[in-house]
Amino acid sequence: MILLIDGNNLAFVSNSVGALSRSDGFPTQGISNFLKSVRSYIGLFEANKVFIAWDGGKSKKRLARLPTYKEGRAVEKKTPEQKMNLEEVLAQIPFIKQAVADLGLYQLGGPGIEGDDMIALMAKKANQMGEDAVIISSDSDFHQLVTPKVSIYSTMNKKAGRHITFDNFSKIYDGLRPDQFLEYKALQGDTSDDVPGIxxxxxxxxxxxxxAFDSVDKWRHLVDGGSLNPNKTQQKIIDGWETFQLSKALINLHTPLADFSTAKIERQEPNWGAVRQMAVEMQIAAIFVDFANWIKPFKELS
Known part of the structure; x- marks a missing residue:
């Protein structure tokens, strides 16, 4: 089993739970919860390989299509509380990345490459090789990638639907199939990424x-052929057709608007001593008190 972890997503979620800090006030809950979660996922899914993807900046191809893409994430548009959370996460990410490297895990990324696109690429390869993979993220964009081999596990503690698989997808989405999810979301848009929708x-x-019609394209074909008259609500889709196509292109992870020329997959030999030393310096007792037991799941990875 392969784990494909959305690093930035997990870092932000990890920092939002608890209020751990070093004696000098430096926040450590993000570091502690991130590593705790990765360790938990390895055991939960009996993983033998772990890949963690990091954002390397906005896709230039997406920005060329929509200059306001993810504009709402700009620092100046955040509330004071959001700014504080962002500052805390950014301060802890270098320590998280170093710990991940010292644990011997694979890290994915590159300048100008969004983490989502790297994960989508790895999911595609897992499908091609016939290997099972679980994507760890609360980002619903990944739901379009669900197959018999690829599932999604949310970083959020949802009461239901946390693990989305090929078998339970239609139940969770009231009859929708994974191959329909891209159009399903493109019609609505995504305010978190400033993707317009209709x-x-x-x-x-x-x-x-x-x-009812299997796909938006099939529905549009019937409308254009004169065999179907759209109602008032459906007419909005026709009027906003170009917007729908743009939204679909922006969130499409099957053929993403991405340039992978700077992509890298990095891994170093584990340095267990460095991991323990980091935990001591960051005063994360949950890691260093019983370090031999804590490190065991990572040592069992192939």
Whole structure:
């Protein structure tokens, strides 16, 4: 089993739980929870390989198509609380990355490459090789990648639907198939990434159209052929067709708008002593008190 972890997503989620800090006030809950979570996922899925992807900046190809892409994530648009959380995460990420390297885990990334695209590329390779993979992230964009071999496990503690698989996908999404999810989300857009979607089209309308006509393209073909008259709500899709196509291109992880020329997969030999020393310096007792037991799952990775 391969774990494909959305590093930035897990770092932000990890920093939002608890309030651990070093004696001098430096935040450590992100570091502690991140490593705790990775260790837990290895055991939960009996993983033999772990890949952690990091964001290397916004995709230039996406920005060329939509200059306002992810504009809402700009620091100046965040609340004071969001800014503080961002500062804490950014301060801890270098320590997380070094710990991950010293644990002997694979790290993915490159300048101008979004972490989502790296994970999508690795998921595609896992499918091609017939290997099982679990994507660890709360980002629903990944749901379009679900196959019999690839599943999604959320970093958020959801009461239901945390582990989305090929077998339970339709139940979770009320009859929707994984191959329909891209259009399902493109119709609605994604405010977190400033992907527009079509105004007035929500989950219910998108689901109804896709379950009835299989795909938006098939529905549009029937409309253009004169055998189907769109209702008032569906007319919004026709009026916003170019916006729908743009949204679809922006969030498509099957053929992402990405340049992988700077992509790297890095791994070094484990340095267990360095991991323990980091935990001591960061005063993360949960790691160094019983270090021999804590490190065991990582030593068992291939």
């Amino acid at each position: 105004k007035g089209i929500g989950p219910a309308t998108a689901l109804k159209l896709l379950t």
